[in-house]
Amino acid sequence: MSYTYDYPHPAVTADICIFSIREGRLHVLLIQRLIAPYQGSWAIPGGFIKMDEDLVTGAARELEEETGVSGMPLEQLGAYGRPDRDPRERVITVAFMALVPSDTMILAASTDASDARWFDMDDLPALAFDHDTILADARARLADKVTNRVTETALAAFQFLPQKFTLAQAQAVFETLKGEPLDKRNFRKWIAANWDLEDLKEKTSGGRHRPAALYALKA
């Protein structure tokens, strides 16, 4: 089957930057391309938008197909359409980003990928297409959103914490997402002012040092 038009049409894809924290470091989910172009290169997961689905729906579908994750709020970054960004044909992509917990994800390489892996954002391989640009934009947006206001993205940060967590653990998560160290006292003021934390009146134990108070995010 083929599809014919009176004038040329670009292909349109959705690419999704999936961020997570693994072992205290910001990671991004990449797939290894099975087919040309950039065969064998690593790339942001994504794929072609279907004709009957919305952009964000298509992005969510690709995300679920390639990673098993669903239900995450996807934020649109914008459209990327340099004419030479794909050597095969004109491909315009709409980029999205999401912040997800990595432990609940089942990594399953899709038909277009030979592998799917988490990469440390500070140790990235060469990326296919213009995915380095997209990923850099997404990284900047993530840092912006996470600590400035109370957004869904910031809420997702708590998924990297156990139900009972110490303020030091929370600070480490937000520092990883923001990409820079935060002042301890200012962070504690910020989290107390912006989030509804419950003081569990418990302390950590078994640590080598002074026990820390445990908190939980109130539902």
Next chain:
Amino acid sequence: MSYTYDYPHPAVTADICIFSIREGRLHVLLIQRLIAPYQGSWAIPGGFIKMDEDLVTGAARELEEETGVSGMPLEQLGAYGRPDRDPRERVITVAFMALVPSDTMILAASTDASDARWFDMDDLPALAFDHDTILADARARLADKVTNRVTETALAAFQFLPQKFTLAQAQAVFETLKGEPLDKRNFRKWIAANWDLEDLKEKTSGGRHRPAALYALKA
């Protein structure tokens, strides 16, 4: 000539929200559609991206073709791609916005339009497609950008002022762009702090009341 693909491709357009100030009120440039769908309806100018041009280049080209304006910085708003937004076929559009002086523009209806006209933003006709949504997003973005920081968008605001202007004239322009009244003293503090104004040591004359000091934006 026709173009054939192995799987369906959407069409991709760029739509540009062109804002201007006319007679003290915020206007947007719309075209009247010559062809179906929405024949006779008003719409944001825009058109199909060519296969060999970048998105912003295509938007600028459409802008110049339909309005004669060029050299304006276009800001991408994002992609809009609801499957049913165009009844003909799947059309995904990338929206841009610009703020331009309307006096230098030559309105020339293009091949796709029977007319091109400025509309008061408070007196809009029904719009084709999802252009009401796009335009509302653009309006919000414009208000955000204009007074918060010193951006290219804010710089464009001075194009609505004569070279020698009074602070009251400047305030009227920014109020129009922001969509709400501004405090006179706070506005004067803001403009003095954020822009390099030259006090021309001249006064208006011929007015019916107290003359006002004239300023110019230093290059």
Next chain:
DNA sequence: TCAAAAGTGTTCGTTATACACCCATGT
């Protein structure tokens, strides 16, 4: 007793907002 992490307040600069009266001119 020491090493290591937990915990805790204040100051300062910037920014946004609110608000009321006198001044200079033309008619």
Next chain:
DNA sequence: ACATGGGTGTATAACGAACACTTTTGA
């Protein structure tokens, strides 16, 4: 003289950034 728009300063609140020492525990 008066109507009209021009011009001016201060006080408050909120926010972000900087900064150092004491406390508690396990080893």
